[in-house]
Amino acid sequence: MPAGKGTITMTVEKDIKPGEARCPGVSVQDLLDKDSRPVPDYLRQQDYEFLGDEPIPYQRYTSRDFFDQELDQLWPRVWQWACREEHIPEPGDYVVYDFGPFSVIVTRTESGDIAAFRNACTHRGTKLREANTSGSAVNFRCPYHGWTFDLEGNLTDYMCEWDFPHVDPKEYGLDPVSVGTWGGFVFINLDPDALSLDEYLDPLPDHIESKIFEDRYIAMHVQKELNCNWKIASEAFLEAYHVMETHSQLTGASGDANTQYDFYGDHVNRLINVAGISGSYVERPLTEQEILDSFLVGDSGDVSEKPTVPEGGTARQVVAQSFRDLAASTGTDLSAFCDSEIVDSIAYFIFPNQQFFAGVSFPIVYRFRPIGLEHDRTLFDLILLKTKPSDGSPWETAEPFQIGHGESFAVVPGLDPYIANIYDQDTGNVAAAHQGALTAGRSGATLANYQEVRIRHMHQTLEKYLGL
Ligand code: FES
């Protein structure tokens, strides 16, 4: 039995202030000291402070009234990525992005710019395009009475003008939605006067070069419905505290309780979860060679031969170098990337519902959105990115593959079974978390001061949006 399971070890030091305690042993920063390359400043930053230890009210997940407040005060004012630029390469290409009851058409205009509009006719509100669809259009014509809008959203044609003397076509264009791009992602914000995307994402664009994500494409896209509130789903991916129990198979070769957590302003927080070390509570830490052997299980498709750890070396260094060599063979230069940037999970959360993983070896993106008016159902988008071939050979953006709430990720074509199992484990917890919140005998959820601070940070920003 791994140490720490079934026992409570009283290691809390009395004189230490709340939030100051850290997992004993090796830290992320200790590991960065051993990196084979210079480590960029953004990884050296530690930006944590104690944010309090009050319970998070369960009612925030279970109450329809609270969900209504979010629909009123939160979702119309936040930036979220709706699609990739390559989804709409030509004028008229469009994507419909739905979250909760809201729906947005994102399109490429005649001039080549990207525009977005509320997906509602300005006559009597009919939805112009179906939810979560995409296609190519010369204009957006309403199926009800035929009001027609050009790609810039202008009302260009409507029947029986004589009956609408009160309608000035200039005032009846589609309602505009703010648009911005970063990293090849197209972000939207229902608020036409929103804070700029750059300000909202700060400091992500300073930490991670936009080009790193621009050079990638969606190689796999999985959508899974989850029977829980959207925040419960998102929170399952905001901390590594659950790794020891939920993903106990990972603890041999993956950091858990020593993960670093940081937050910046209202909209951004991150974790650095190191790979290639034994978990903090394993009974017998693995040797570097054993770590390397298990490390490669999840990446077996990407590393052609099993290397060995040289005397004095580490599994992290070997894996990082394997990726550098593999990339070089396909014309991609990773020589400037430090080991951590290649092997670790460096995950940036952008409020309220999305995460971008900057690591080279496993670049993924998460997004969580409510389904329609249901406060207890969530659509989880899992995106796996790949680097666009540098030799100009073709690549194709993957279409979403949908799985039901009871289905395993194992049915997703091309998804490594080892990875599929991890996502089954993660999504396996969330319905129970929602159901437990409904029957709990206490008012709210308890959070770890450090390891779960990203959840508290998210809630404190939510409070600001809702005026709580
Ligand atoms: S509702 Fe769109 S044309 Fe009437």
Ligand SMILES: [Fe+2]
């Ligand atoms: Fe997990």
